[in-house]
Amino acid sequence: MATRQKTSRKAAATAAAIRRARTANGRAHNSDAGDDIGLDALIGHAGYAVRRFQLWIFQDFIKTLATVDIRPTQYSVMTVIGANPGLSQMAVAKRLGIERARLVHLLDSLEERDFVSRIPSATDRRSHALHLTARGKTALAQFKRLAAEHERHVAEKIGKDNREQLLQILACFT
Amino acid sequence: MATRQKTSRKAAATAAAIRRARTANGRAHNSDAGDDIGLDALIGHAGYAVRRFQLWIFQDFIKTLATVDIRPTQYSVMTVIGANPGLSQMAVAKRLGIERARLVHLLDSLEERDFVSRIPSATDRRSHALHLTARGKTALAQFKRLAAEHERHVAEKIGKDNREQLLQILACFT
DNA sequence: AAAGATTGTTGTTGACGACAACAATTGATG
DNA sequence: CATCAATTGTTGTCGTCAACAACAATCTTT
Incomplete structure (x- = not known):
């Protein structure tokens, strides 16, 4: 184990510890799969499901647009x-x-x-007027094609109809 | 403006810049609300909607459980x-x-x-058997009550039926 | 002209995901 | 049984991201 183990490895294992260890490994005699572990209250928590989903969806987005090196936030800005x-x-x-x-x-x-240029605003010298460069416009067109491909991955994962329902449910946040 | 402004503030404003500045502010003569700004391709992107939703839901979770100082990940682990x-x-x-x-x-x-204790496993001296302490058990009971309250906030926000549909759609990620 | 708000910027903090190493231990293979 | 690969917990680093707090320049209001 690690160097700074808090409890000595040689510490006597209590009967409770033994019992529990059995419980943990014996549940399906296969702890490798990571299955058959109850989530209890986590099932029914929207936040947990959404977190897992966002993780998946962002990873797929990044992977799908890896060739152009564009991340979700950059894409939304452009x-x-x-x-x-x-x-x-x-x-x-x-x-x-x-x-x-x-x-x-x-x-x-x-x-x-x-991809983007900050042009000093003519009306407010504090602010910048944001524009896509010519290069940015053609690039964005390609990004959109790749993003559409990513969106197809989402549809494959959760189902076409479910994806549209999802968009409708969450429309109030966009 | 800031110290390290890239383009001089005194730089001459191009006609294009003027035109666009007008476009930006003139769209609804009220740029403060942040409304009436099109999202274009972002509408229809599940990832964007999910990101915004997760941001909202996590903030509400953290706020609702602020008194006990428990974050979503900590809650899921316990x-x-x-x-x-x-x-x-x-x-x-x-x-x-x-x-x-x-x-x-x-x-x-x-x-x-x-809240949690690492007990050396009796069967595998590399691993720890994780348990809630007595204090952790009673604390978790309170956390669950607060989390349920947070879940009610979610239902209020997107609708009771929509929340359940959402959970069903994303069940494959939990 | 003075006071307050806004805009872009810099910096810090903390949560988080991803990776890479490492020691201790286990399991499998010969 | 001896050796080698895999696993487990740990440490560390890196980069992303949200949340704040400050600040100078500028605008707005009065």
């Missing part, structure tokens, strides 16, 4: 800017529910890759 | 251990889809608060 050129950073941050502090770094990387 | 006493760390990690490296810290904090 999509909103593409659909609403000239938005300020505040407006984009509010719309997507991300912090403006975080958006700074996101835009930095997108600007470095020449 | 719930699984409570329902399956004697599990090894590997088994818990696999079942919940968290890394065993991460579970180490989670258990450290839960053990410090005397």
